[in-house]
Amino acid sequence: MSEAPIAKDGRPATPRVSGTPRRRLPDLGPLPWIGPALLLIFGVVLWPAIEMLRTSTLDISMSGISRGFAGLENFQNLFANPELPGILIRTITWVVVVVGVTILISLGLAALLNAAFPGRRLVRWALIVPWAASVVMTATIWRWMLDGFSGILNRILFDLGLIASPVNDWLGTPSVAFIWLMAVAIFVSLPFTTYVILAGLQSIPTDIYEAARVDGATGTRTYRYITLPLLRPALLVAAIINMINVFNSFPIIWAMTTGGPGFQTDTTTTFMYKLAFRFQDIGQSAAMSVVNLVVILVFVLFYLRVVDWRRA
Numbered sequence: 410m411s412e413a414p415i416a417k418d419g420r421p422a423t424p425r426v427s428g429t430p431r432r433r434l435p436d437l438g439p440l441p442w443i444g445p446a447l448l449l450i451f452g453v454v455l456w457p458a459i460e461m462l463r464t465s466t467l468d469i470s471m472s473g474i475s476r477g478f479a480g481l482e483n484f485q486n487l488f489a490n491p492e493l494p495g496i497l498i499r500t501i502t503w504v505v506v507v508v509g510v511t512i513l514i515s516l517g518l519a520a521l522l523n524a525a526f527p528g529r530r531l532v533r534w535a536l537i538v539p540w541a542a543s544v545v546m547t548a549t550i551w552r553w554m555l556d557g558f559s560g561i562l563n564r565i566l567f568d569l570g571l572i573a574s575p576v577n578d579w580l581g582t583p584s585v586a587f588i589w590l591m592a593v594a595i596f597v598s599l600p601f602t603t604y605v606i607l608a609g610l611q612s613i614p615t616d617i618y619e620a621a622r623v624d625g626a627t628g629t630r631t632y633r634y635i636t637l638p639l640l641r642p643a644l645l646v647a648a649i650i651n652m653i654n655v656f657n658s659f660p661i662i663w664a665m666t667t668g669g670p671g672f673q674t675d676t677t678t679t680f681m682y683k684l685a686f687r688f689q690d691i692g693q694s695a696a697m698s699v700v701n702l703v704v705i706l707v708f709v710l711f712y713l714r715v716v717d718w719r720r721a
Contacts, residue, residue: 609643
């Protein structure tokens with residue numbers, strides 16, 4: 410009778426089983442976990458973007474039937490549109506003013522909500538309301554408030570003696586209407602931005618402020634040289650997300666002015682919608698979508714370059 414083989418450590422060695430070795434499954438790593446998310450991104454983001462780019466090079470009839478390859482004709486027609494320069498300038502103004510003013514106001518609101526005072530929790534909850542409410546509903550309420558006949562704004566200003574007679578239509582003059590549109594966009598953007606900055610403030614260790622007070626730093630110098638630099642990551646997130654949201658903002662403009670009078674309060678987003686559904690020019694609307702994508706990428710990359718995001 411043969412004895413079992415002995416291993417070097419003195420224990421019986423495991424006998425080798427003869428036969429075909431069993432194949433091991435390839436190590437997929439985290440792919441099974443992130444696979445559904447990648448499929449979702451491809452189906453919801455990448456595939457529509459590919460279709461948008463393809464559509465911008467097609468000649469599509471008003472009934473939606475493709476009549477073949479059009480090359481760059483849609484882009485040529487778009488850039489030849491006399492309304493486009495004004496709309497691009499208005500879009501840049503819209504993004505810069507709304508995002509800039511929103512961040513400035515949110516810095517003050519976040520500092521207020523970070524301080525201890527009676528009813529702070531209630532104020533924090535109240536700030537969520539403009540963010541939680543439907544943007545269309547908020548814009549519609551503002552449109553009613555600005556109505557020349559039954560709007561509450563005319564009544565308040567008239568009772569305070571600030572205007573001699575009710576203003577017929579606050580949204581009828583393009584320059585005035587565009588200011589009101591930006592004001593509503595700032596109002597809607599404040600909650601998210603404030604909470605992002607508030608989270609950044611609460612992540613700053615209190616020991617740093619105590620050391621600054623010991624060194625005799627004033628409140629202004631502390632805010633400038635300690636608070637703002639440590640808020641860079643929060644400000645970066647708030648600014649970029651706001652840029653994308655504000656640039657693509659459609660409900661506020663459409664619910665209040667529909668881009669009118671004419672095209673005088675249109676941005677590239679509402680202009681793209683008009684091209685597709687009012688003028689039935691699907692190809693030119695797709696070309697405007699491609700231009701929109703390029704413009705927002707330029708916005709974001711320029712901002713990242715200016716703030717030096719690697720230091721955030």
